[in-house]
Amino acid sequence: MKNCNALVIGGSAGSLEVLIKVLPKIDINIPFPIIIVVHRKQGTDSLLSELLSTKTALIVKEIEEKESVLPGTIYIVPSDYHLLIEKNLTFSLDYSEKVNYSRPSIDVTFQSAAEVYGDKLVCLLLSGSNSDGVNGLITVKNYGGETAVQDPLTAQVNYMPAQAILKANIDKVLKIDEMSDYINSLS
Amino acid sequence: MPNSSSINDEQVETLITDVLEQYGYDFTGYSRASFKRRLLRLFSLDKQVSFAEFRYKIANDSTYFKRFVEQITVNVTEMFRDPVFYKALREKVFPNLGTYPFIRIWLAGCSTGEEAYSMAILLKELNLLNKSLIYATDINPTVLEKAAQGMFPLSQMKQYSENYIGSGGTKDFSSYYSANYSLAKFDNELKAKMIFSTHNLVSDHSFNEFQLILCRNVLIYFDRDLQFKVLQLFDNSLEKLGYLALGTKETTDFSPISKRYKRLETEKIWRKLSDEKL
Known part of the structure; x- marks a missing residue:
């Protein structure tokens, strides 16, 4: 896709290693926001954004509620909240019931982003051990967006991307070392 | 499509x-x-x-x-949710409020009451419960009926007990409730200092003056304008040197009331300044 307006990356077990390898190679002039939803333990937020910010010159920040979504920024969804995106391109956090035993849920953010960005959205699902994100990818496709998953053969835990390939219409299946070129080509 | x-x-x-x-x-x-x-x-x-x-x-x-x-409305809540927050109340807020003859606390958006019972336990352990009054309000009458019963699923108690310990609690958490089939019924003593009432933050006015107002994970569901309006309502309802506590992702920053408040270090707790500091 060209002229992508937002990239949302979801992942669970085994996804951090992928992010650590991919983020350093992302073009620092990337003209769209990158929103990262990963399952993890409660209360470890700042650690994750600190860790990821050492891997890139781009701004990495944990999302504050109602802040504007800006291009060229990497946003980390805080633990224990769902992330939604408003039509006016601000973030809303939500502490409602877990979805797929998860909060944040990848499905919730993929679906919300699909409504806002439509066919200018790209969603990428990484390694993980449950199927959170799969329904979200189906919604993204329904709204004309682009779907990508980590090649299950390269995933530490292949269940999540494998389920996505089985159940959703996936445009790109990417090995870890193909991801940065793919992301950089979206602008 | x-x-x-x-x-x-x-x-x-x-x-x-x-x-x-x-x-x-x-x-x-x-x-x-x-x-x-x-x-x-x-x-x-x-x-x-x-x-x-x-x-x-x-x-x-x-x-x-x-x-x-x-x-x-979202009614997801826990007892001693964010244990570190309760620890801050225990160690930084109540030592100050404890010197007052009477403590009025407003829990705005109290939902099914888990937070009210947590607060009562905290006050009891600090020997402040007798001189405190907890006003627990919500837009939704159904959750208030539930809150007034003081019964929560027994299956949650393991998690709540861990939260309680994380908040600096040193007692046996199970001493605060009795098991009743699948429910944990909390002591009536805790409830004696609670007043449950419906209150709509959008349309209802200030109804008292408090030393502590808690409103956690409610403002996230409001747009900025409504957030400012509600923060103004809290400001109107809070005594000088009183405390305002919000959820871990909420803030008074950007709002017109922020200049009258000083944040307690890293906590989501703000203290209203006295006149001299304004």
């Missing part, structure tokens, strides 16, 4: 207008993304088939409207 049985943005606005006109509940300042998601959830939970029927039912069936309010 997007699912045809769903509700579009225009229909969301229609419902908000209906509900305001029919019942006087004003959801116009609610964050639309969350609100719409709750609507869709209810639509699908109740197996509604068309927007027209859903709309008719909400506007004409007041029993169903009660369910609507219950389901549209």
